[in-house]
């Protein structure tokens with residue numbers, strides 16, 4: 001009974017590294033439960049405090065949410081954990097050769113959502129709406145140019161708290177994240193993807209392990225949803241080709257019905273008055289090329305200029 005059981009891997013336990021926020025532990029817990037159900041293996045959640053969690057204020061200067069991802073990747077390489085779950089939206093488009101994207105599970109709701117007492121159309125002119133995302137502000141300005149948009153940071157609880165306190169009339173967040181933290185009941189409106197194009201990868205998860213861990217790559221592959229993978233591959237190819245990061249005013253959304261991959265992407269000017277928006281469809285096997293070609297066509301129509309106006 002007092003005998004040491006040795007390292008977790010020696011017992012066959014799989015260690016899933018997770019950030020400690022409610023959203024992160026919920027989505028990691030869901031992946032752990034699904035993997036355990038499919039394989040009979042025991043999955044242990046290992047909490048990791050990331051640099052991004054302790055220096056949120058400097059996040060913009062640090063180059064976005066990539067800081068959350070790199071801390072978990074470091075723990076993977078150090079061998080402290082066996083795999084990690086990230087919000088796919090937060091994953092940099094530049095591949096990290098040390099890790100493999102072993103699974104992209106079925107996507108949750110990709111839409112953005114308004115949290116507040118009213119729908120966007122019913123807010124009184126001049127009302128304050130909070131969002132830290134240039135993509136959301138630009139598209140909101142196109143829908144309601146008469147409202148005031150306020151940059152906000154912090155976790156979803158903090159953001160929603162500004163509505164409860166009366167500081168803001170409403171905030172805009174990802175529906176999937178609100179669901180994961182149990183706050184979906186406070187959504188007053190789901191934005192149609194046609195009105196508010198989501199961030200590339202929004203609502204999807206990324207399951208990563210070490211590039212050399214062949215057995216685990218096979219095991220985690222059971223969690224993969226091929227149609228979500230082709231859709232987000234196309235969306236992220238748009239982002240990569242535009243050389244844009246997670247703070248750029250770029251929306252992209254794709255669906256794969258098993259035969260046809262349909263992709264729409266947009267770059268929106270900061271003031272919401274102009275945008276370059278294009279759609280395409282093609283073979284899901286050519287997801288990457290489809291995204292690249294669409295972005296190249298967008299650049300030819302001035303997408304780069306629109307992005308440059310606000311990010312530099």
Ligand SMILES: NCc1[nH]cc(CCC(=O)O)c1CC(=O)O
Nearest residue numbers: 087089173174176177202203204
């Ligand atoms: N950038 C932070 C982040 N990363 C993932 C989500 C929500 C879940 C998702 O979009 O998949 C959020 C919060 C938000 O955008 O409201």
